[in-house]
């Protein structure tokens with residue numbers, strides 16, 4: 001018989017315990033009957049999508065079920081595009097925490113005419129920060145997508161959070177954006193989270209423009225920020241504006257493309273601005289920077305370059321064309337400035353979005369694979385005439401509509417009432433309603449087109465990162481990478497009555513957020529939630545309380561350890577039982593091999609000549625898979641390991657799938673013990689910014705936390721910066737220690753750097769703790 005070989009690969013962390021699987025399979029239908037009852041009135045289309053009536057949802061809305069047929073009808077209608085695809089801009093606003101993303105987005109919404117009364121972040125009324133706790137904490141937690149229009153261009157904006165615990169939100173947004181605005185605080189310059197986000201944007205090849213915000217703040221320095229874009233980000237800035245004044249005398253900007261000053265007459269919302277002559281004292285500087293700009297852009301066009309060398313300056317249209325070309329091609333990043341809070345610089349920023357950031361047509365076609373045969377690559381052009389494809393990039397639970405799936409449409413059309421296929425799962429999904437989102441209000445649309453970002457209500461099986469496509473022409477678009485959670489806490493509802501409510505809430509939250517996991521450990525009778533940091537889990541617990549009305553007791557945070565092996569080991573294991581009637585017999589030999597960090601788990605069969613018959617191999621795979629979630633040292637998930645089934649034997653009567661499953665579990669226990677098992681812990685890359693007088697304390701403290709100091713440096717304003725690698729286990733509550741130690745003058749950021757082996761004494765403690773918990 002020919003050699004049988006099968007290889008399966010899945011990340012060890014995705015192995016969910018049986019109770020978790022049960023949770024995930026239970027249907028969540030609670031919202032459907034109550035909310036799919038809007039009475040739609042067809043109105044003429046105004047913009048790129050065909051609208052039904054605009055509806056603000058509130059608990060008083062009354063809808064009628066029979067009109068659902070209108071949605072179904074819409075699927076077959078021809079749709080005329082109102083905004084050409086070349087005039088679409090799908091953008092995100094990214095930055096370090098507190099750089100002003102929400103404030104800037106609010107201004108953008110105001111100036112594009114969608115918001116009549118502006119919300120201020122510090123008053124807790126900002127439109128994009130619509131979740132209750134965002135308003136209280138004044139930070140943006142969930143990306144909210146909104147559609148708006150500027151100069152006949154359709155701009156879809158996704159507001160992304162700045163805190164590192166929500167990095168995944170930023171990743172998701174970047175995956176579906178065509179361009180981005182990177183905001184910097186002109187006092188702090190390029191901050192650590194901006195560097196992280198910048199690298200993420202590089203990874204997805206997202207063209208961007210920079211906006212140096214907060215030019216009105218004491219200590220604002222446009223040029224220092226420009227220099228930091230070079231030194232900290234390794235990027236090539238193309239200065240397109242210079243500030244006129246700074247701090248409390250910041251008046252406006254010099255537009256180096258038109259060589260005009262743009263001066264605002266006040267600081268209030270809607271303050272008028274006028275184009276004026278460049279102030280005499282800035283004329284020379286403006287000429288110098290215009291020359292620098294021109295020298296950079298003419299390199300992109302030989303003909304223009306020749307003219308320029310002969311003394312002919314390119315006209316405004318040519319300058320804009322070349323800036324656009326270089327921005328989209330990644331040759332440089334345009335740099336603008338202003339003060340969102342004082343309403344200066346926002347309109348030219350919107351012009352720059354339109355002028356320099358790409359439309360879907362400027363980008364390469366979307367690549368994907370055939371779901372049946374992942375070897376076959378497929379491309380989809382950004383066009384309404386192509387087969388439909390879209391990527392689900394966010395799931396949100398909405399109190400009025402239920403679960404909303406945000407989808408970026410890459411090709412084709414999507415109609416309410418139609419059916420699509422979830423290409424990752426091979427499951428049909430019915431498109432109940434299509435909603436165009438505007439922060440916390442929404443409008444029903446009949447059909448959405450290539451380039452649109454819409455929210456779909458009523459999808460059943462689709463989670464973040466999956467592709468929806470035309471059932472006739474399925475495609476799986478590139479998958480997103482989700483980081484593994486690094487921290488966990490035990491959680492228990494305060495009353496027995498809340499057990500089911502909590503399970504339901506956890507399922508919904510996990511569907512929304514792939515960096516959040518939960519599981520139930522039957523052995524110690526505990527539900528455990530896992531996430532990217534203390535704040536991340538705090539927010540989850542808070543949302544359970546507010547949105548699902550579950551009061552819960554929460555344990556102390558614990559590190560998400562992993563187990564792995566250090567060397568290859570082979571083990572022969574025979575499972576044999578004879579009690580009463582039929583016996584059980586399975587004999588296998590399995591080789592356990594260590595894999596590179598991040599490889600997850602692989603299974604391979606090298607069985608020849610049917611030593612283990614084909615029908616029993618799934619039993620072996622299942623037994624090994626089950627064991628992967630429960631390592632031999634301290635019960636942590638096992639990662640970075642390949643199990644190879646090399647030999648075995650069976651009994652004609654007594655062998656069964658179950659017998660091989662039990663043999664695999666035994667082989668795992670024995671084999672992994674022989675393969676020098678080890679416990680791994682998350683090591684964080686920590687950056688602390690502190691005044692010099694506290695530097696010694698900060699370093700001493702990091703050393704006492706098993707920290708390894710990598711470098712020191714200087715920051716503007718006489719501050720020192722320390723880079724260190726510190727085990728996450730030592731970083732709980734660091735925020736309060738640091739605050740106490742430096743009188744609140746230092747700040748820090750941290751993110752996962754790697755997993756590394758724990759010292760022996762900690763391994764012993766963890767093993768002992770597991771034994772104690774099981775005994776208890």
Ligand SMILES: Nc1nc2c(ncn2[C@@H]2O[C@H](COP(=O)(O)OP(=O)(O)OP(=O)(O)O)[C@@H](O)[C@H]2O)c(=O)[nH]1
Pocket residue numbers: 095096097098099100101102103104121122138139140141160161162163213214215216217338339340341342
């Ligand atoms: N002086 C000044 N303050 C600003 C400016 N823009 C924003 N702010 C203030 O800076 C603080 C943070 O602004 P946000 O808009 O919440 O920042 P964010 O980047 O959205 O913050 P996260 O969502 O938490 O990451 C708020 O108090 C704003 O009022 C500005 O141009 N000048």
